[in-house]
Amino acid sequence: MPERIIVPFGPQHPVLPEPIHIDLVLEDENVVDAIPSIGYIHRGLEQLVQKREYTEYVYVAERICGICSFIHALCYCQGVEHIMKIEVPDRARYLRTIWSEYSRIHSHLLWLGLFADGMGFENLFMRSWQLRESVLDVLEDTTGGRVIQGSCKVGGVRRDIGQEKLDEIHRSLDLFDQQCRGLGDVFLNDDTVKYRLKGLGVISKDEAYDLGAAGPTARGSGVAMDHRETGYAAYGDLGFKPVVETTGDCYARCAVRVKEVYASIDLIRRAIEEMPEGPIDVKVKGTPDGEYFSRAEQPRGEVIHYLKGDGSKHLARARIRTPTLANIPPLVKMLPGIQLADVPIVVLSIDPCIGCMER
């Protein structure tokens, strides 16, 4: 039996934008075990809920993550709205959907770029981020912020998108769709990418389900679980089917994200077409008293905001579970059996967002 050695992976590693540490137990070049440890960037944002008024905490919730910022704010607002029994106007729900889907596209394109970079495919990386830039431009044009949109608030949204702008976005979607399909074609059909990804980091459907995988990690293994199906925001009106792949390897997870970009473009298109007229917010009175598990689908999976109010203007408790945390156990399951050189790709394939996970 070969000698076992432990190779530390992270917290600083070229493929990792954020710090997570994994101890890899190796036999020769093969990984036999992986021991993760987290806790490098805890910021204590949950505690802050007791110091900021519930309406102000939206800004904090938004800053939990720099990628899914809008959906964090949305999830938090939905929670507070449910506790306070606020009915959000239709137009606000649709606007929220549009911004959520744009966030999803921008996150997926960012991830696709990073993933291509992890594979050593620099061209593809640049192209993904080039496309992502046009998404950020739309976000900036409609909300005023490229990454932190600051557009969600308890009771609705803070900004409207004018009909002219909506038409412009709708027109631009055709070209964008075409460009994304060109990019997706490389990820899905290029032999270089296939050789690198197929059969790597496999996790079966049952394992993914048992270990509580979320988002594209679960859907890549055939678990058709997408919180958008429950119809929060305007997803109920628009109709939605999760994108599912069955092979459970890195290629499947990549394919899920590529196809989700297409699906998101389609959702935005339909949301613009069906956009109702009307107010974008309602006046919020009173303070939250009660508790609620608010859930939303982020690009990485399902996020849960548990909120508890005690009738004062500060919430008593917030607890946030982000999809990356749910995806760590499946990751630990994926690593044994692969070679050391494949570890970066497999770790990236769950789209780890450590800043989100540790808050």
Next chain:
Amino acid sequence: MGIFQMTKTVLRNLAGGPATRQYPAVPARSCSLTRGHIVFDPSSCRSCSLCVKRCPCEAIRLDKEAKVWEIDRMRCIACGDCVEGCPFGSLTMEQSYHPPVTEHVVERYTITYVKPERPAKKPAEESTKEEGVGESA
């Protein structure tokens, strides 16, 4: 199928010129909604302190007696809440980002707004009244 999936895009990009711009020689892209930085107009501020109450970051301080309005740019997250809340239009959001600084300084303005003469009311009464009106709005 194939190994040259990227070629078309690469060729198009080669012909199309760079996608990035030479910032700061070429100014950064911005639009009418871009939240850059807050600009304060001391000549119209009536010291109602609504902006102080609304700011989620405690970036604004107001001393009504000394007529001093301060903003800590390092705390400000450019959310625009104070702009929405100011009933007298003294605050505006500029599109350009505030330039980076090497020292932590709090920007300080002396409010130059002069209340028009209204002999019937005492100034002290007036200021409390204004505050009450603002709160209910």
